[in-house]
Amino acid sequence: MTASVLVVDDMEPNRRLLQAKLEAKYYTVFMAADGPHALESALRHEPDIILLDVMMPGMDGDEVCRRLKASAATRHIPVVMLTALTDRDDRLRGLEAGADDFLSKPVDDFGLFARLEALMRYNMVSNELRTRDSAGAREEHFSDFEQESLDKPASVLVIDQNNSEARRVAKSLEAVGHQAATWMDAQASSIRFDEIDIVIIALSDQNHDALKLCAHLRALKEARDFSMIVTCSVADQPKGVEALRIGASDLILTPLDMLELQARVRTQTRRKRFVDILRRRVDRGLELSVIDHLTGLYNRRYMLERLQLWMQRSAVNEKPVSIVAFDIDHFKKVNDRYGHEAGDLVLRNFAARLRTNIRPQDIACRPGGEEFLLIMPDTREELAEVGAERIREAIAAEPFLIERDDEYIKVTVSAGIATYNGEEGLLADFLHAADQALYRAKQNGRNRIETMAA
Numbered sequence: 001m002t003a004s005v006l007v008v009d010d011m012e013p014n015r016r017l018l019q020a021k022l023e024a025k026y027y028t029v030f031m032a033a034d035g036p037h038a039l040e041s042a043l044r045h046e047p048d049i050i051l052l053d054v055m056m057p058g059m060d061g062d063e064v065c066r067r068l069k070a071s072a073a074t075r076h077i078p079v080v081m082l083t084a085l086t087d088r089d090d091r092l093r094g095l096e097a098g099a100d101d102f103l104s105k106p107v108d109d110f111g112l113f114a115r116l117e118a119l120m121r122y123n124m125v126s127n128e129l130r131t132r133d134s135a136g137a138r139e140e141h142f143s144d145f146e147q148e149s150l151d152k153p154a155s156v157l158v159i160d161q162n163n164s165e166a167r168r169v170a171k172s173l174e175a176v177g178h179q180a181a182t183w184m185d186a187q188a189s190s191i192r193f194d195e196i197d198i199v200i201i202a203l204s205d206q207n208h209d210a211l212k213l214c215a216h217l218r219a220l221k222e223a224r225d226f227s228m229i230v231t232c233s234v235a236d237q238p239k240g241v242e243a244l245r246i247g248a249s250d251l252i253l254t255p256l257d258m259l260e261l262q263a264r265v266r267t268q269t270r271r272k273r274f275v276d277i278l279r280r281r282v283d284r285g286l287e288l289s290v291i292d293h294l295t296g297l298y299n300r301r302y303m304l305e306r307l308q309l310w311m312q313r314s315a316v317n318e319k320p321v322s323i324v325a326f327d328i329d330h331f332k333k334v335n336d337r338y339g340h341e342a343g344d345l346v347l348r349n350f351a352a353r354l355r356t357n358i359r360p361q362d363i364a365c366r367p368g369g370e371e372f373l374l375i376m377p378d379t380r381e382e383l384a385e386v387g388a389e390r391i392r393e394a395i396a397a398e399p400f401l402i403e404r405d406d407e408y409i410k411v412t413v414s415a416g417i418a419t420y421n422g423e424e425g426l427l428a429d430f431l432h433a434a435d436q437a438l439y440r441a442k443q444n445g446r447n448r449i450e451t452m453a454a
């Protein structure tokens with residue numbers, strides 16, 4: 001996935017250097033040489049991430065960050081401050097201003113790309129949730145209850161073999177209202193991972209392989225929602241970078257500065273709560289409005305919405321979007337002969353096979369009856385044909401078991417493909433083109449696929 005980055009620095013050589021590094025990794029780069037231009041560019045381009053120099057004449061980086069975070073239009077964009085490694089006051093001021101992360105100048109490639117990836121992961125989740133949430137989730141639309149929950153104290157687990165250091169960390173977090181336990185203390189009682197918001201793991205001076213532990217914690221099913229912060233010495237920074245790669249969301253250098261730690265825990269907590277709120281809203285919204293209850297696929301309403309969106313994207317980025325309209329052959333006979341319950345079982349089984357034979361980016365919908373529609377983003381006609389053929393085969397390969405009577409029903413499906421290349425055209429025309437192709441598949445003997453062009 002490509003992402004866009006806004007680079008803000010008053011020194012041209014610094015801007016050029018970052019631009020070259022980022023473009024080499026296929027990031028889209030916007031640049032600004034001072035605060036006012038940075039604010040304007042952030043508003044106009046809505047970049048995915050902003051790299052912001054602290055020391056600038058006129059409006060400095062802290063002020064730019066404060067203004068970005070104060071505006072509803074730019075608040076959600078992560079800001080990474082570029083600071084001198086040793087300047088503790090810089091960092092604290094940046095965190096006060098709402099910065100999401102720091103990079104030391106000169107910027108090393110490992111640190112840069114690991115942090116960008118960690119932020120992109122966060123962005124991807126929150127953006128996808130935001131587009132799925134029909135209520136248009138932005139912070140200013142949150143209820144009072146949701147707003148309050150953003151700043152509720154966190155439950156933190158501190159993992160460090162040096163238990164006195166772990167206790168010191170836990171104490172400093174408790175001092176600002178969080179609940180914190182060290183691993184050793186927590187083992188005395190039993191840990192409930194689903195109640196933990198943040199895990200802090202020391203990477204340096206540990207007997208066990210702390211990176212393996214990170215990976216292991218990430219893989220725990222009940223624990224997948226907590227944020228992981230790792231700490232390490234400057235000498236162990238490569239380990240820290242690796243930890244960011246495998247899912248840690250922040251890295252703090254030792255010796256720990258407790259004020260920095262408190263500020264970063266606050267940022268991570270807010271971020272986690274924000275995603276939690278979006279996820280809850282989406283779950284609730286999906287239940288109510290976009291899921292077809294019989295099959296669990298998306299319903300007609302969601303289908304039309306997403307299709308419209310992908311057609312618009314296609315018109316802008318010149319990538320085709322394909323749709324495949326499926327219709328189960330002779331479905332009426334199934335209903336007539338075996339009853340509606342059996343008919344529903346066939347629809348459900350069909351949906352299950354459809355779902356296991358599509359790519360993650362494909363969107364499977366049931367607009368109604370025995371009709372199904374697959375939206376295939378960024379997919380040209382020939383590829384859509386390959387995908388549709390795989391599904392047709394998966395359906396015809398094995399008859400469907402109707403458990404009630406231990407009876408098997410042979411089911412086949414016909415499909416019509418249409419591809420949109422960004423030309424003038426309406427959603428209704430696009431759907432009609434797929435229906436026409438489907439009609440021809442039926443005419444030509446069923447259990448087959450036809451394309452628009454044929």
Ligand SMILES: [Mg+2]
Pocket residue numbers: 009010011053054055056
């Ligand atoms: Mg500067």
